[in-house]
Amino acid sequence: QVQLQESGPGLVKPSETLSLTCTVSGGSISSYYWSWIRQPAGKGLEWIGRIYTSGSTNYNPSLKSRVTMSVDTSKNQFSLKLSSVTAADTAVYYCARDRGIAAAVDWYFDLWGRGTLVTVSS
Amino acid sequence: SSELTQDPAVSVALGQTVRITCQGDSLRSYYASWYQQKPGQAPVLVIYGKNNRPSGIPDRFSGSSSGNTASLTITGAQAEDEADYYCNSRDSSGNHLYVFGTGTKVTVL
Numbered sequence: 001q002v003q004l005q006e007s008g009p010g011l012v013k014p015s016e017t018l019s020l021t022c023t024v025s026g027g028s029i030s031s032y033y034w035s036w037i038r039q040p041a042g043k044g045l046e047w048i049g050r051i052y053t054s055g056s057t058n059y060n061p062s063l064k065s066r067v068t069m070s071v072d073t074s075k076n077q078f079s080l081k082l083s084s085v086t087a088a089d090t091a092v093y094y095c096a097r098d099r100g101i102a103a104a105v106d107w108y109f110d111l112w113g114r115g116t117l118v119t120v121s122s
Numbered sequence: 123s124s125e126l127t128q129d130p131a132v133s134v135a136l137g138q139t140v141r142i143t144c145q146g147d148s149l150r151s152y153y154a155s156w157y158q159q160k161p162g163q164a165p166v167l168v169i170y171g172k173n174n175r176p177s178g179i180p181d182r183f184s185g186s187s188s189g190n191t192a193s194l195t196i197t198g199a200q201a202e203d204e205a206d207y208y209c210n211s212r213d214s215s216g217n218h219l220y221v222f223g224t225g226t227k228v229t230v231l
Binding site: 035044045046047050058060061094099100105106107108109110111112113114115 | 163210225
């Protein structure tokens with residue numbers, strides 16, 4: 001079955017760039033949207049953005065100026081970069097398969113990675 | 123962006139029925155999806171669309187919608203259903219693509 005696994009540094013210094021990769025195994029990354037979602041400790045979920053396998057992206061407007069997503073179909077991976085991080089960016093970051101398409105009325109995330117904790121601290 | 127509002131916490135006796143609600147303007151245009159999250163674990167999709175359960179989700183979980191309110195019902199709650207539940211939908215306001223609910227902690231007594 002398809003599985004997602006986040007990877008990347010668990011500690012990032014303030015003002016630096018957070019970089020995470022999600023590896024998709026057990027299936028192809030092609031022809032799907034893929035999202036990043038985060039969750040600060042004890043708080044709710046926040047959608048960060050998504051990327052299609054063509055490279056087309058949509059970002060949360062509140063993070064758009066700092067977010068860049070990319071995809072590498074040859075490696076079955078997609079990535080997140082969040083620049084100029086502060087302590088407020090400390091959270092568990094999840095990657096997820098995104099089933100939202102333009103003509104649909106049901107938008108949802110059907111597969112999630114286990115999440116990776118990123119702490120922003122000097 | 124639109125907001126999705128949930129009650130912070132509900133409790134249910136073992137084997138009884140509990141309904142969790144999610145309110146927001148986007149739900150007039152889009153279905154809610156529902157996620158179960160246990161401590162230290164990733165969210166798991168339990169309901170999507172009109173009332174669809176992914177493979178492996180027990181049929182005691184069901185979804186419904188009316189106006190600006192979506193509901194997740196657990197019929198015959200089990201101890202393992204104790205978790206946080208989040209709703210989510212497309213944001214109809216146009217600025218954000220997705221919006222999540224504030225989350226409901228379900229306690230099984």
